[in-house]
Amino acid sequence: MISVDAFDLKILSALQDDGRLTNQELADRVQLSPSQCSRRRMRLEQDNVITGYRAELASDALGFGVVAFIQITLATHSPDNAERFRSLVGRIDAVQEAYSLTGDADYVLKAVLRDLKGLSDLVNNVLMPHQSVAHVRSSIVLDRLKDSARLPLKQLANG
Amino acid sequence: MISVDAFDLKILSALQDDGRLTNQELADRVQLSPSQCSRRRMRLEQDNVITGYRAELASDALGFGVVAFIQITLATHSPDNAERFRSLVGRIDAVQEAYSLTGDADYVLKAVLRDLKGLSDLVNNVLMPHQSVAHVRSSIVLDRLKDSARLPLKQLANG
DNA sequence: TAGCATTTGCACGCTCCTTGCGTGTCGTGC
DNA sequence: GCACGACACGCAAGGAGCGTGCAAATGCTA
Structure with missing residues (x-):
């Protein structure tokens, strides 16, 4: 089983809300250094806990009624x-x-x-x-x- | 109505697949300069065509069965x-x-x-x-x- | 307590972002 | 037909952010 600690959860939660957060912004939110956020994020991606990043589009604005x-x-x-x-x-x-x-x-x-x-x-x-x-x-x-x-x-x- | 041309559609489509694409990578995919990609992306965000970016998580790996x-x-x-x-x-x-x-x-x-x-x-x-x-x-x-x-x-x- | 493995913060070289600027193109009005 | 304004474009540069190497700190085991 993949181990996910409290820091990882905070990171995942933050990236769920904003997938384009820089490591610096992440660092501010989870009380860790940017480099560690980068490392953890890479690990979470490697382990397929984070399966991807998607832009969320306004379906109505694009004509999908x-x-x-x-x-x-x-x-x-x-x-x-x-x-x-x-x-x-x-x-x-x-x-x-x-x-x-x-x-x-x-x-x-x-x-x-x-x-x-x-x-x-x-x-x-x-x-x-x-x-x-x-x-x-x-x-x-x-x-x-x-x-x-x-x-x-x-x-x-x-x- | 918000106008969205062919370039915008390409950008939206690419960002739907990978929301963390750099403007340079975007530029490669849509045949535009990075600066223009940046500008268009900002406009699409401003106009709320792009409503946000989200990390996609593996629910099973996190124990949501x-x-x-x-x-x-x-x-x-x-x-x-x-x-x-x-x-x-x-x-x-x-x-x-x-x-x-x-x-x-x-x-x-x-x-x-x-x-x-x-x-x-x-x-x-x-x-x-x-x-x-x-x-x-x-x-x-x-x-x-x-x-x-x-x-x-x-x-x-x-x- | 000693020793090992892991995790952390910091520094630095490198990439990337974004804004200003000059150019080209299109459409409109005179 | 021509001049003008409005955009959209690429280029360049200053600044921000990224990720790796490294040493210190922490935690776990024996």
Whole structure:
């Protein structure tokens, strides 16, 4: 298991909030020297605790007006069919996230689209006709209460 | 409306993949000088097209073994009740994302937890007992097919 | 307490960032 | 057709930040 101490947690937490912090700024926040922050950060990257850095973009400002959750039930649950479906999902750029789930549906997708026409296209012309898919049910996002993409690292502090 | 040209799209796309690219590396990728990349990047940040930079962490490596989608139906749909629920959700760190939706449920939450006990706690001791909530249904993530958090900027290239 | 391994802060050479400046290009109005 | 203003561009330079080497400090084991 990778060991992550209190300093590492502070660093991870800070970088979760601002991924472009310089080592000097990091140093101020976690009470360590810049060089040590640099070293620790490199280790965390090497150990794949930090898997990357991403710019977060304003989807609305860029013209993506529609976000939808799409629940999918497969036609059959054979490995072949599942593989076909995974391959399909991988090729659709509009699908940001895809998970297999317990419960009613087999999969849930989160898709980002320009407008309702885009969603309609995706559902009716791509997903529904695909041989691997039996059932599709989509829910459109009306309001975004929270979208942090941050892990609750505080919970690890006392453990 | 904010104008975003082909260069900007390239920059956004590159920074979506690697948010710590230097302006020199950016310059190589988009065929522009480093100074221009710097200027454009600053403008995109100023205009809130880029809303921030985040380090992406390996949830499993940090001991977050359970991700769940939780569908919520409110007890009543009064503004007061909705506000109570929003406030509740805002205070729960384990809830990464929260959306109000069309369809069966009023809201869907995406929660990240250490283990099933954590999920049980959240559902049975926090959400269920809350006065604003009538119905809770949770689905556990079995497998993550895709989790890119990237906007499909390619779709904007020809528009 | 002695000894070893790890972690820390500091110094320095090097890279990179950003701002000012001059140039080129495009569109507009006279 | 030409002059002018508004941008967007690349270049250069001063300044900031990065990461490695090194010695001191800390912590753990025997």
